[in-house]
Amino acid sequence: MTSNKFRKSPPAFNKEHVSIYRRKLPHWRQAGAVYFVTWRLHPSQPELTPDERTFVVASLEHFQRERYILFAHVVMDNHVHVLLKPIHKNALQSILHSWKSFTALQIQRQFGRLGAIWQDEYFDRIVRDEAEFLEKAQYIVNNPRKRWPELEEYPWVGYFDDASELE
Incomplete structure (x- = not known):
């Protein structure tokens, strides 16, 4: 990929107060921040099928510009990466909970999987x-x-292509 696909950065880099909490991994929160987030398929699950990946992508994009600005995303066979900025007072942990719980439930119902779909934790x-x-x-x-x-x-x-359009 050439660097011109992302010509400008979002205006989210700030000096706001950072709060930190910890589960298994540390999680830092800052008003107006952009986050890089990764979560993985549960180890007991086989790789995501093409139809399941398509469903996860649609779920990620569903509330674009309503709850978050999604700058980039990829759904791999066993993990997901996103680059996003929560908006309108939506908390990152709420967005992640919504994505993971909704996609897990629908993957179980629509595709017949059993058990946990995603690992409980995520890296942000x-x-x-x-x-x-x-x-x-x-x-x-x-x-x-x-x-x-x-x-x-x-x-x-x-x-x-141009993240500045999403201000």
Whole structure:
């Protein structure tokens, strides 16, 4: 991916107070922040099928610009990466809970899976500056090619050309 796909960074890099809480992993929260988030399929589950990946992508994009600004995302066979900014006082943990619980329930119902779909925890990181924003966006978009070097297209990846349009 060339760096011109993300010409401008969002205006979310700020000096607001950071709060920290911990489960198994530490979670930092900051008003107006952009986050890089990863969550994984439960170890007991087989890889996501193409139809399941399509469903997860649709779920990620459903509340775009209503609850969050989704800058980039990829649904891999066993994990998901997103680059997003919560908006309208929606908390990151609420967005993640909504995505994970809704997709898990629907994957069980529609595709007949049993048991936990996603691991309970997720990794999140506050994106600190434009360089990190570009690095994380490129990492997400290039993740399928890193896993499968021979890959030419991957339908379960998405990004916005110009993040400044989403202010």
